[in-house]
Amino acid sequence: MEKHSKRYRSAVQVADLTKEYPLKEAVEILAKFPKAKFDETVELSFCLGVDATAGEQMVRGTTPLPNGSGKKVRVLVFTDDPAAAIAAGADHAGLQDMMAKINEGWLDFDVAIATTEAMKTVRTIARVLGPKGLMPNPKSGTVTDDIPAGIKAVKAGRVEFKMDKACNIGVGVGKRSFTPAQILENAQVVLDAVGKAKPSTFKGSNFIKTVAICSSMSPGVRIATVEFSKY
Numbered sequence: 698m699e700k701h702s703k704r705y706r707s708a709v710q711v712a713d714l715t716k717e718y719p720l721k722e723a724v725e726i727l728a729k730f731p732k733a734k735f736d737e738t739v740e741l742s743f744c745l746g747v748d749a750t751a752g753e754q755m756v757r758g759t760t761p762l763p764n765g766s767g768k769k770v771r772v773l774v775f776t777d778d779p780a781a782a783i784a785a786g787a788d789h790a791g792l793q794d795m796m797a798k799i800n801e802g803w804l805d806f807d808v809a810i811a812t813t814e815a816m817k818t819v820r821t822i823a824r825v826l827g828p829k830g831l832m833p834n835p836k837s838g839t840v841t842d843d844i845p846a847g848i849k850a851v852k853a854g855r856v857e858f859k860m861d862k863a864c865n866i867g868v869g870v871g872k873r874s875f876t877p878a879q880i881l882e883n884a885q886v887v888l889d890a891v892g893k894a895k896p897s898t899f900k901g902s903n904f905i906k907t908v909a910i911c912s913s914m915s916p917g918v919r920i921a922t923v924e925f926s927k928y
Contacts, residue, residue, distance in 0.1 A: 707731045714916055720888070723910050723918040724881045730915045736767070737873040737913035739880055741887050743866040746903040753898045756866065757859040759837045760890035764879040765854030767872035768807075772848055775811035775819045775833065785845040786852060796822055804829065808857075810839045810847045830859065858891060866891060873912050884910060892928030904928050 712718070712726045727739065747754040772789070774782035779790035789795060789806055792815055799822055809826065811819050811833040819826075819833060826832040833839040837857045841847045858868045868891070870883040888908065895904045905925045909917035 712918065714918065717919045717921040719921050720884060720910075720924050721881055723920055724877050724884065726918050727880075727910055727912060727915065728877045730912070732873055733912075733914040735913075737915070738768070738869050739871045739873060739875070739884075739910065739912050741868050741870050741884055741891075742909045742911065742917060743868075743891055743905055744907045745860060745864040745866065746901050746906045747860070747864055747896060747899055749860075749862055749864050751898070754896045755860060756891070756894050756896065757836065757857070758890055758894040759855055759857045760886055761850065762854040762856060762870065762883045763886060764871060764875065764883050766856060766869055766883075767854075767875060768869070770808055770852050771806045772851055773806040773809045774844055774848070775809065775815040776844065777812075777815065782844050782848070786848045787844075792818060799825055804831070806831070808839065808851045809833050810841065810844065810851065812842050812844065813840060816840050830857075856887070858887075858894075870910075888925060892925060895928055 707730070711729045718726060745756060747756060772787050773795060774787040774790040775792055775795060776782050776790055777792055779787075779792075782790035787810075796819065809819075809831050816833060823832055838847065838850060838855070856868055856870075858866050860866050868887045870887050871880045875883075892905060905928050908920040908925055910920060911917040
């Protein structure tokens with residue numbers, strides 16, 4: 698017989714976790730779940746109906762969160778003018794020196810931004826940054842010559858999403874300390890962003906198969922299909 702944690706047993710007293718709920722109601726249910734001793738991250742989890750073996754059906758993108766992510770984002774900028782990047786709010790900046798540290802195993806940053814010129818050199822460490830999801834990419838807005846704007850966007854709460862090999866996507870939409878209204882607004886924006894990222898080559902009727910919302914230590918609450926069926 699399957700045994701559930703005390704936290705799970707407490708959660709099922711709040712709602713029937715075998716059912717689907719409108720997004721607003723799901724957020725309200727999540728808010729009633731027992732909280733951990735730290736400020737948990739709230740995440741939307743997607744299961745997509747695309748073909749993972751078809752490169753042209755890779756799903757990825759970025760979107761700003763209207764209420765921020767609640768996370769302190771450490772930004773590294775690859776540039777020949779590190780002083781300007783630091784002045785603009787970067788936590789770390791440089792080029793050859795930063796690349797040397799990364800090759801030695803240093804990865805104390807959350808997002809890497811690169812100028813278009815620096816990107817020519819940064820590509821040589823793609824084998825290190827790529828698997829970690831830290832490689833600057835024009836599609837995600839992290840390859841730019843407007844470094845101050847790039848840093849501001851990332852630190853303000855822009856999130857990046859990318860499908861894994863099992864056609865799943867997880868996107869943070871805030872913290873448990875956020876109000877339900879803030880979580881709902883962020884979640885609606887993320888749901889729309891993922892929906893609009895549907896590949897043009899996808900011909901099926903179920904681009905988004907399932908969506909659930911959860912926090913770091915809570916079970917997931919399934920979102921009603923009507924919330925994303927238009928995608």
